[in-house]
Structures are given as structure tokens and as C-alpha cells.
Amino acid sequence: MALPWTTLIILIVISSEIIVSCSASTDADALLKFKSSLEISSNKDALVNWGSGGSSSSPCSGDKANWVGILCEKGNVWGLKLENMGLKGNIDIESLEGVPHLRSLSLMNNEFEGSLPDVKRLGALKSLYLSRNHFSGNIPGDFFSSMLSLKKVHLAYNQLEGQIPWSLVELHRLLELRLEGNKFSGQIPNFQQKTIKSFNVSNNDQLHGQIPQILSRLDPSSFSGIEGLCGAPLKKPCNAAKVPSIGSIIMVSIAVTLALLAIGAGIVILSRCNQSSSNEEDPANGKSPSASELDPGAGVKSPDRGSSNGSVTGKRSADSAKLSFVREDSERFDLSDLLKASAEILGSGCFGSSYKAALTNGPVMVVKRFKQMNNVGREEFQEHMRRIGRLKHTNLLPLVAYYYKKEEKLLITDYVEKGSLAVQLHGHKAVGQPALDWPARLKIIKGVGKGLRYLYSELPSLITPHGHLKSSNVLLKANYEPLLSDYGLIPVVNQEHAHELMVAYKSPEYSQQSRITKKTDVWSFGLLILEILSGQFPANFLHQNKSGEEEDLASWVKSIPEKEWNTRVFDKEMGPTKSSEGEMMKLLRIAMACCESDFEKRLDLREAVEKIEEVKEKDGDEDFYSSYASEADIRSSRGLSDELNFTM
Incomplete structure (x- = not known):
């Protein structure tokens, strides 16, 4: 029986209020957990009204903030502005993952120390303000690779050193980058973003080389205090610099x-x-021996x-x-x-x-x-x-x-002129390259498999002939033929550091049993295939999920029902793939078999490569891949739209 319009409207309103209430509760719990990780050195009342009861038990009421330092929109927390509060201690990024609408994080003018927090886990952030703290150390080059929504990055007046992360070049929406007053060295990365409005690296006196062309329109003060820089907008031609x-x-x-x-x-x-x-010397006359x-x-x-x-x-x-x-x-x-x-x-x-x-x-x-x-x-x-x-x-x-x-x-x-697979997958827009389509990705995966099979045949004495397989160690020729690099290095790497450096030592068998096996490269290969098919950066998933279990890219795919893989897993940027969805599903299942956490159940390399060789660019008869998918899955995958939602 149809419900009256008034009843429907009432139900919609009630449902909306329930949704907002649940969201507010989730935000409040996450923020209180975040608060518990902080230390307040000076202003003891800085966060006193967080969760204090009454109307302020919820951080937001519509667009109004009930808690200090909170920015709200439609009942959701979209920003934290915790500046000048004397905060220090650990920045619990994991708890902030429980604030799903968080888009801006500002902890400026506080007393935080050590390495930068692992903010790449907050992939949807648009603004990051961490200036005027005591952060120190190097920033990994790929630190910002998974944060493609970032528009504003402020890290000024800390003690950061080393190279300016190259992944900042990949942020095609970047508007502001403030790095002044640190200890960065080397060259300024070749920024190409025409969107940049504010940029400052002044007083990083170990920087050198030519200022990128796109930054030549900025005020010279953005580069002051650095003798080693040359080119516009400075009045120092680069032919005067070595x-x-x-x-x-x-x-x-x-x-x-x-x-x-x-x-x-x-x-x-x-x-x-x-x-x-x-x-x-002759003791009788004190003379030295003659030349003869x-x-x-x-x-x-x-x-x-x-x-x-x-x-x-x-x-x-x-x-x-x-x-x-x-x-x-x-x-x-x-x-x-x-x-x-x-x-x-x-x-x-x-x-x-x-x-x-x-x-x-x-x-x-x-x-x-x-x-x-x-x-x-x-x-x-x-x-x-x-x-x-x-x-x-x-x-x-x-x-x-x-x-x-x-x-x-x-x-x-x-x-190799075309560069790495990592750049082609995650930074292609920043370097002006088109996204890889499905045929190119399949070709790359098959080539990687052939290279691994050859390594296993030629280096049989090595337990893990590659040992460091990841997208940045796969280079691409002009025709997208892949070249494996950094292979065979485990025997010459210091073992006390290997677990920190080599991909093989991130495998489930090493974390569980402190060992690597003949199937460790297969696990790395499986993760690489998932990265290629999904367009997702594996580092996004190296953290604990809400159940307290460690989750990687394979765990994320496994948590999604297979009937939703087509719409939720595959990278939309592959372009039209309707005629290939069955083959893509087959390859995804092979990847998951390669990522089996129990290495005894995991495919061996020869079997994995043979199965991958059978994958075609376009779907064939149902009988051809019926061993990998049920008839229901086949019918479902063929009926799915190509309009896939993709987020990075």
C-alpha cells in the first residue's frame, strides 16, 4: 500500500536526522580518541570542552561548532584548526581516519616533534597546515603520492631536511606550498602546476640549481636567502652558476x-x-745510505x-x-x-x-x-x-x-625515458602523460611475469630472486614493455636493515614467521597486479583497520563482495572496458590467489605466470573462463556499466 506524501516526508526527515546523529557520534568518538594521544604543555584549557556533555557532547550542530577548534558543515566535521595551543605528543592519524568528512587539518604553532605524521592515510585532505612546529628529518619522496586532493601544504619553519619530495609535483590541484625556514637541500623539483598561487622555499640555504620555469612568475622573496639558486625571478642567470x-x-x-x-x-x-x-744510518759516521x-x-x-x-x-x-x-x-x-x-x-x-x-x-x-x-x-x-x-x-x-x-x-x-610504472599510474597527470588503458596494463603485467620467471630459472639458489618488486622498480619502454630493476639484491643488502628496506620483508610470512620463501615474490607480484588494476597506491592500506587487524591492498579488495569488484575496484581511468570485464575479473582473481597470506596456499610463480598468459584483452566464450567465475558472475559483469566511480 502506498504511503501518503506527508508520511514519506516525515520518514525522510527522521532518516536524515538519524544519519546526521550517527555521523556526529562517529566524529565525536574519533576526535576524543585523537585528543587522548595529545599532550597540552601550556594552555591546559585548550580542548576542555571536547565531549564535556550537554549540547556540546556533539562536535557540530549543523554548520555551528560546539567544540573549540572544530570546523563544521551540515553536521559533519570537515576541519580541525588546533593552532597556538601548546600541543605536543603523538598525532594519532589512525583516529582521524574515523572522521570521514575531514578535509582540512591545521596544527600550526604548536610543539610537535619528530618525523611528519603519516598524513597520507588521510587521502581526502585538501589542506594541511603543520608550520611552526619542531618536525625534523627527511620526507620520503613518495610521501604525498596518494593525496591527490591536496591544494594547500604548509610545512614552514620546522627542521625538515633532505630532498623536497618529488610527489608534490603530482598534486595537480596544488595552490599553496610553503616550505620556508627548513633545511631542504638539492634541486627544486620540476613543478608544472599552473594552479600554484603561493610558493616559498626561502632560507633553505642548501637548495641549488635552476628555478623551474613555472615558478619564474613568483615574487623573488620566495627564493631569498639561497645563494645556490639561479634563473628567473632572481637576477642571477644560470650561466653564472655551475x-x-x-x-x-x-x-x-x-x-x-x-x-x-x-x-x-x-x-x-x-x-x-x-x-x-x-x-x-751508519752509526760510525752518521751518514745515510748512498743512492747506490x-x-x-x-x-x-x-x-x-x-x-x-x-x-x-x-x-x-x-x-x-x-x-x-x-x-x-x-x-x-x-x-x-x-x-x-x-x-x-x-x-x-x-x-x-x-x-x-x-x-x-x-x-x-x-x-x-x-x-x-x-x-x-x-x-x-x-x-x-x-x-x-x-x-x-x-x-x-x-x-x-x-x-x-x-x-x-x-x-x-x-x-629509460618513459620512467617508472609508479609515475605512469599515480602521477601521469603531473607529467602530462595519458592514463594507462587496459591493454597496456595487461601487457605490463604479462611482461613482469615473464621477467620474474626468467629470474627464477637463472637464479635458482636465491630464495627470492627479485626481492624488491614494486611499481617504482618497474620501468617502461616507449611501447609499454616493462623492465624490472633492483632485482637480485637481497644477498648483498645488510640483513639488519633489510626488513626496513626490501619489499620481500613486508610479506605476511616475514611478519608472521620472520622468514621469506620461494613464494614471497609471488605475493609482491600479486600486490603489484592489484595496484595496476585498481590504480590504488599500496601504501594507502598499510595500517590497522577498525577491527584492529592490519590491512593491505589485498585485504581491502577481499573486504569487497566479488559482485562489486567491477564497480569498486577497477580503475576508471583505464577507459572503456565493457568488452573486457570478464578477463579483468579473471586477472583480479589470479592476483588475489597470489596474495594469499598463507604461502602454502599461495600460487607458485610458474602457475601464476601460466594463468596470466591465458588472460586476453577481450572477453571470449563463457567456457573459456568459467573456471574463474560463476555463470551468475559472468552475466553480472557483462551487464555492468563502464561508469566506474574512482577515488584516489
Whole structure:
């Protein structure tokens, strides 16, 4: 029986009030949990009315805030403005995830210390204000990769250092970026956003290089206090400034070390020579040996030994400054060529830094500098590099050369113009590239599988032949053929740091049993496939869910009913995929089988690659993939619209 219009209106109003009430309750609980993580050093009454009862038990009443520092809209908390309150302690980002409409977070002018909070978990934030605190340390390059809604980022007057995160370039809506008064170093990333209205990096005196063209229209005060910058809007042409070289960026420490070794060797030689002269002195007349007596043929060996040692030391120093090539077909160059090469920072992280080095009248190379390999002996390292150098496959980025020094290592490869899969998936708009369509993504996944299969066949003694598989370690040729990089490095990485650096050590078997297995790369491969199909950055999901269990990208997909995978999981930016939904569903199921947390139940690599090879660009007969989907699922997937909702 149809209800009267008045009854329907009353029900709608009541339902709306219930929804608002539930939302307010959720916001209140989350904010009170957030409050409990804070310490208030000066203004003890700063947050006293949070949850104090009465009408103020709810943070919002419509657009009116009942709690101090709260910004409200339609009964929901959309902003926190907790400035000048003497706050310190831990910033509980997990609790703020329980405030679903939160779009602005300001904690300026407080006393927070340590690394920046993990705000990337608040992917919907539009404004982030953390200026004038005591935050310190490096910011990972990909820190902002999953926060594509950000418009305003204020981190000024802290103690942050290292490179300015490259992921800021990916924020295509960026309006304001304030980084002044920190300790950032290196070059300013190549910002391309025409939307930028306010930008300031002044008084970061270790920055250098040319100011990006898009920023040349800004006021010169945005770059004041930095001698190393050149170009507009400063009145300092870049031809007056020395172009940064790979030597100045990477090799300074090496050059200094070699110089110290040479000085040390000279001191040792002189000391030995003086000692030998003193020992050989004739006590009867106080004369030193003659030149003829110092001749090796005269039987006086001590000075000769000193000379010989100097020669050997010099030879070793010279050898240590040489690059070791592992490919016969590569063009030869030496360390001095790298010292002269102009350089560009491609990325920097805990594991190492990458630099693009354009050799004078020569090829463009990529130099990767690793610090966490200093426990590896020279012979062991050289033998492993030669082993990697012998690998040849269409889907592997070949190692060209390496440089060994006890404290750090350099690995040199060819430069791949199109860049990494990570940039193509998550930062394509910022670099002016189109989104990857379904055929390109399928081609990449199949190529990665072939490269992994080859590694497993050629490196059978390694438990995990790749060990560091992620989207930033998959490079793309112009035709979207993938190239795996950073493979086979587990044997030469310091084990005490490996669990912090390598993807393999993030696997379920390592977290549960402190071990990696032959199927660990399969787990990484499965996560990579999910990232490619969903367009979601895996770091978004590395946290505890509301049940207290750790959730990753695979757990997120698993939490969604299969009948909703087409509408909720697949990346809308793949374009029209209606004729391919069945094959995409098949590939998604294979990925989930690769991500099985129990490695005993997980697919092995050979089986996974074989199944992936069977996936086609377009749907075939139902019988072709009936083993992967029920008839109901097939009918459902074929009837679904291509208008998929996508959020990052």
C-alpha cells in the first residue's frame, strides 16, 4: 500500500536526522580518541570542552561548532584548526581516519616533534597546515603520492631536511606550498602546476640549481636567502652558476675518501722511508745510505719495500676508483666521466638514491647509490654483480657497471625515458602523460611475469630472486614493455636493515614467521597486479583497520563482495572496458590467489605466470573462463556499466 506524501516526508526527515546523529557520534568518538594521544604543555584549557556533555557532547550542530577548534558543515566535521595551543605528543592519524568528512587539518604553532605524521592515510585532505612546529628529518619522496586532493601544504619553519619530495609535483590541484625556514637541500623539483598561487622555499640555504620555469612568475622573496639558486625571478642567470654534476651530487664523498686514502698512503710511505733511513744510518759516521746502496740490486731491501708498498697502495687506490663493467656491448666510460656529467635527481629513499647522469658526448645513464651494503666484502660483491651482469632478458633492465667502496656502492644502468610504472599510474597527470588503458596494463603485467620467471630459472639458489618488486622498480619502454630493476639484491643488502628496506620483508610470512620463501615474490607480484588494476597506491592500506587487524591492498579488495569488484575496484581511468570485464575479473582473481597470506596456499610463480598468459584483452566464450567465475558472475559483469566511480 502506498504511503501518503506527508508520511514519506516525515520518514525522510527522521532518516536524515538519524544519519546526521550517527555521523556526529562517529566524529565525536574519533576526535576524543585523537585528543587522548595529545599532550597540552601550556594552555591546559585548550580542548576542555571536547565531549564535556550537554549540547556540546556533539562536535557540530549543523554548520555551528560546539567544540573549540572544530570546523563544521551540515553536521559533519570537515576541519580541525588546533593552532597556538601548546600541543605536543603523538598525532594519532589512525583516529582521524574515523572522521570521514575531514578535509582540512591545521596544527600550526604548536610543539610537535619528530618525523611528519603519516598524513597520507588521510587521502581526502585538501589542506594541511603543520608550520611552526619542531618536525625534523627527511620526507620520503613518495610521501604525498596518494593525496591527490591536496591544494594547500604548509610545512614552514620546522627542521625538515633532505630532498623536497618529488610527489608534490603530482598534486595537480596544488595552490599553496610553503616550505620556508627548513633545511631542504638539492634541486627544486620540476613543478608544472599552473594552479600554484603561493610558493616559498626561502632560507633553505642548501637548495641549488635552476628555478623551474613555472615558478619564474613568483615574487623573488620566495627564493631569498639561497645563494645556490639561479634563473628567473632572481637576477642571477644560470650561466653564472655551475651546473650540478654527478660528481658534486654523488661522488663528493668518494672523491674525499680517495683523497684521504692517498694522503694516508703518502704519510705511511714517508714514515716508512724515514724509519728505513734511520735504521740504515751508519752509526760510525752518521751518514745515510748512498743512492747506490738504495738500489734494489745492491741488496738493501727496506727502502725498496717501502717503495714497493707505495706502488701497491697507489695501484689499489687507482683500481678502487675504476668502474667495473659487466656488459661487453656497453659504451665504456670511467669515473672521471661521471664526475663531469650533469646530474638530475630521480628519486631518494631509505634504500638509496637515483641520479640521471648525462655524459659529455656520451649516453645518458642512471646511477644508483646504495649505503646499506657496507657489510659485503669486495670479492663477494664483485662475484654477485658479475652474476647479475650475465642475465639477459627482454623484461630486465640490464646492469651496465658497478663501483665498489666499503661504505657505499654504485650500480649503473641505462636511462629509460618513459620512467617508472609508479609515475605512469599515480602521477601521469603531473607529467602530462595519458592514463594507462587496459591493454597496456595487461601487457605490463604479462611482461613482469615473464621477467620474474626468467629470474627464477637463472637464479635458482636465491630464495627470492627479485626481492624488491614494486611499481617504482618497474620501468617502461616507449611501447609499454616493462623492465624490472633492483632485482637480485637481497644477498648483498645488510640483513639488519633489510626488513626496513626490501619489499620481500613486508610479506605476511616475514611478519608472521620472520622468514621469506620461494613464494614471497609471488605475493609482491600479486600486490603489484592489484595496484595496476585498481590504480590504488599500496601504501594507502598499510595500517590497522577498525577491527584492529592490519590491512593491505589485498585485504581491502577481499573486504569487497566479488559482485562489486567491477564497480569498486577497477580503475576508471583505464577507459572503456565493457568488452573486457570478464578477463579483468579473471586477472583480479589470479592476483588475489597470489596474495594469499598463507604461502602454502599461495600460487607458485610458474602457475601464476601460466594463468596470466591465458588472460586476453577481450572477453571470449563463457567456457573459456568459467573456471574463474560463476555463470551468475559472468552475466553480472557483462551487464555492468563502464561508469566506474574512482577515488584516489
